[in-house]
Amino acid sequence: MNIDQSVVAAFTPTGKLRASINLGNPILANKSPETGEPFGVSVDLARAFAGRLNVELELVVFDAAGKSVQAVSEERADFGFFAVDPLRGETIAFTAPYVLIEGFYLVRDESPIKTNQDVDHRKNRVAVGLGSAYDLFLTRELKAAQIVRAPTSPSVVATFLEQKLEVAAGVKQQLEADARKAVGLRLLDERFMVIQQAMGTPKSRGSAAAEVLGTFVEDMKASGFVGDSLRRHGIVGATVAPEA
Template sequence: MNIDSATVTAFAPTGTLRASINLGNPILANRDPQSGEPTGVSVDLARAFAQRLGVPLELVVFDAAGKSVEAVSDERADFGFFAVDPKRGETIAFTAPYVLIEGFYLVRADSPIRANADVDQPHNRVAVGNGSAYDLFLSRELKAAQIVRAPTSPTVVQTFLEQTLEVAAGVKQQLEADAAKIGGLRLLDERFMVIRQAIGVPRSRGIMAAQVLREFVEDMKQNGFVTEALERHRIVGASVAPLE
């Protein structure tokens, strides 16, 4: 890919490419237990993109998706990794997704809720991660149930238990891990959404910047980079999105 100097400047006006990294989605980013440094699929992609532009990389790390999105929208970061959503798309130009993950509901083992259709009832309260993709989605889709927002996605189950809520919503792998540690909980049998994880750049950076980022994502899917990153970080349950 031949990237001209104007596009490089559009991406990195400070001379350093600032990547917004959300540690609230442990499938895509986490901290290395030894070094404490951010690691994961999105970090690998950020480094590869900085290398392609030929500029140094700075990781701007957040504990929740909403904060990560705000950093890119406010141009405190130059690009970021989060799920595609129409509301976010007002200020951010998204690539096609590079990874697909699933949103599921979690309930107590003895809950009368057996299927997704049982969730949207006036007496149910649903814990979500504040500003997450599934928060935005369920805020549009649920008409009767009440949404209760936990500070971050990793604290959803804690909020669900502490406030004795009826349902927790989140990324399947996160909920499965919490359920295995705590016990007495179960996931419903079907996903309520497919979460399309993509990369976004502020719309103010221009059409060419958005196009370059889109082409980068398609290259990384096609050449096996995303598949290898998922395997390297031992991510189970996420799939590489189809080429677009």
């Protein structure tokens, strides 16, 4: 694929391609305990995109989605990996999604909450990761329940337990893993949202840059790259998004 040098320049104002990586979603990225280096499907895609542009890659790593989004919005990074959301879309041009992820609720075994519809009551407090897709979505959707924001998505269950809250909300796989470390917790039976995980770049980089990024995502889905990456990293519960 021949990419106009003006597009390459739009993506690399500092001379390097800076990728915003969020470690707060373990489906997308994790940190190696041996080397401390990030790895995962978002890191694989970042390296592949740098290869397509034929530029040097710099990973800018954050522990929470909100920080990762802010870095791209403020142009401290050139692109990133985010759940599609209207609020984020004010400053970021999103591609079509490359991965679909389910959001679930977690409660205690003895909780009277049985279904998703039981959550939105005044007596309930729902823990979410600050600035996460769940935070943005539930802030719009919940009318009566109170939202309590944990510093990061991986700290949601700890906040839920420490503050004796009624509900925790987040990535199904993260909640399941955290629930196995405690006693007396259960997930509700149905998801409350499907997250469309996409790539994005600042809108200020122009429509040509956004189009190149969108084409890249479609190529990575169609070629099997995304699916292969998910399998290689042992990710379950996330599915490759359909072609746009």
